[in-house]
Amino acid sequence: MPVETRIRSEFAELVKEIIGADTYGKAAIKTSISKAYLLAMGRGQVPTRAIIEKFAQGYNADLHQLLIAADYEHADPRECYEKIVITLRDKCKGISRDDLEEVQNVVREVLGIK
Numbered sequence: 001m002p003v004e005t006r007i008r009s010e011f012a013e014l015v016k017e018i019i020g021a022d023t024y025g026k027a028a029i030k031t032s033i034s035k036a037y038l039l040a041m042g043r044g045q046v047p048t049r050a051i052i053e054k055f056a057q058g059y060n061a062d063l064h065q066l067l068i069a070a071d072y073e074h075a076d077p078r079e080c081y082e083k084i085v086i087t088l089r090d091k092c093k094g095i096s097r098d099d100l101e102e103v104q105n106v107v108r109e110v111l112g113i114k
Contacts, residue, residue: 011069012044018061031058046070077111 015038019027024042028035031054041047041055049072056063067073084107088100095103108114 006046006071007044008046008069008071009044011046011066011071012042014066014069015041015055018055018059018066027058031055033058077113081107081111081113 019038019042022030024035024038027033027038031038033041033051033054037047037051038055041051047055047070049067049070052066052070052072053063055061056066064073081104085100085104088095088103092100
């Protein structure tokens with residue numbers, strides 16, 4: 001029976017961001033995960049939940065965020081809404097209150113938030 005390999009670009013980007021300037025060799029020492037396995041994670045290969053937990057612990061990273069990126073868990077719509085609104089306010093300083101409110105209403109509708 002073939003082994004299913006899940007590739008998630010969001011997971012790859014997050015792994016690379018967390019590792020940062022460290023080499024994969026240094027990351028292997030920090031996490032007790034093999035360099036080859038970490039390289040696969042950096043290409044988006046989703047490991048088991050236990051490996052993700054080990055990785056998060058080694059880097060003191062946000063486990064929930066990693067599990068969402070790996071598609072083991074799903075984000076809370078309210079949490080997504082808050083992040084979207086904060087990002088919008090930060091990136092679009094000149095947006096009017098009416099436009100911001102309209103976007104917020106659309107985002108709430110899309111996310112199913114009342």
